[in-house]
Amino acid sequence: MLVRYRVGKTTFEVVTKEGTVQKYRKGEIKSLDDVLITDTIFTSYAKREKAGTNQLQAAFQTESYQVSRKEYHLLLGGSTLPTQDCVETILQKGEVQVSSAERKEKLEKRKREVINFIHKYYVDPSKKLPHPVARIENALEECKVRVDADVPVEKQIPDIISKLVNVIPLKKTTLEGQLIVPHSFIGAASSIIARYVTVERESYSSHGCTYDIGIVPGEYDLFMSEMNRVTKGNFDFHVYSQQGAAATTSSTEKTKGNKTSKAKKGNKQK
CATH class of the missing domain: 1.10.10.900 (SBDS protein C-terminal domain, subdomain 1)
Known part of the structure; x- marks a missing residue:
């Protein structure tokens, strides 16, 4: 996989192992040896044209030598390779060419x-x-x-x-409604409610807990499925408005378990 970096009229290219550049940029890979297939910097990899010392010096404002990293380490005892700064710049700022x-x-x-x-x-x-x-x-x-x-x-x-x-x-809208859960299922349902809906208000009665909630439409099916699973269908959900809808309707939709029915218009059932 090529990474190209243009400076003025010159394009510099390095050849990398697939899937390593983004990991290197995120710091998940530290060593250039794990990123590069070859540490040679090219002006055209397709033509196998290598970047010259003068080109690298002019573009990156650094000293450079046309030797491999391995050769340089052998010659100078493992000190930092001058072209490493150039390679790092190309990897960090260059455009990754994908297949x-x-x-x-x-x-x-x-x-x-x-x-x-x-x-x-x-x-x-x-x-x-x-x-x-x-x-x-x-x-x-x-x-x-x-x-x-x-x-x-x-x-x-x-x-x-x-x-x-x-x-x-x-x-684009938010479904708003009222959820009623019997006392015996409040504990089991609490984590589902916290995961999928926003609770505006809650109150308790002898029948259980009543929640005024808002839910993202795309979470509705998952929410219904999970509530059915943990309560075995023992809950009521009344959809009574849509936040941000083109027009607000006063009709109510009642859901008990998997069954849905229309309630009387204007009546928010408790």
Whole structure:
């Protein structure tokens, strides 16, 4: 894998072992021997053109010799190799050249991150629930959305959403509702509640604990699944509003275990 660093009109290249440059930059690898395939600095590795001493001195403002690190250590007893500073600069600041296979893998990973982000933070406004992952993926294909592997997901989302809304309804929102857990299951459910939702208020009665909560849409299915697992379906969840929705509805959705039914409009059941 090549790392290229341009100074003025000259490009310097070093050849590294696959997957080592990022680890070196993070400090996970300390020795250059574990990073470099060869410690020669090239101006064109493809043509096997080596960088000259004068080029290195002019570009990096350092003394340099065209010998390998091994030869230099043998000659001068292991003192620091002058070209080491040049190599370190190239590794830290240079552009890593990736293979087509690595580029494809990186793009697929970023695309999956985009899909998961939309699934997690956006809902179908009419149903107040996130779209299935497969539907979001199909919408990206239908709209011919181009995902950039080098741009963070959050920066791409506004443009992507502006295209997807022509195919599927989307609104960034937070589901708000009321969760009721019987006393006998509060202990088992507490860690699930802490992991998936934000509790605005809680109160206790003879029936158990009532929580006013907010939940990211994309966590809804996991939350329901985990609550069913730890309570064996013995809980109630009423979705009664959407924070940030285009329009607020007063209808309530009641969930007990895996079953969902519509409650009377305007009635927030206790």
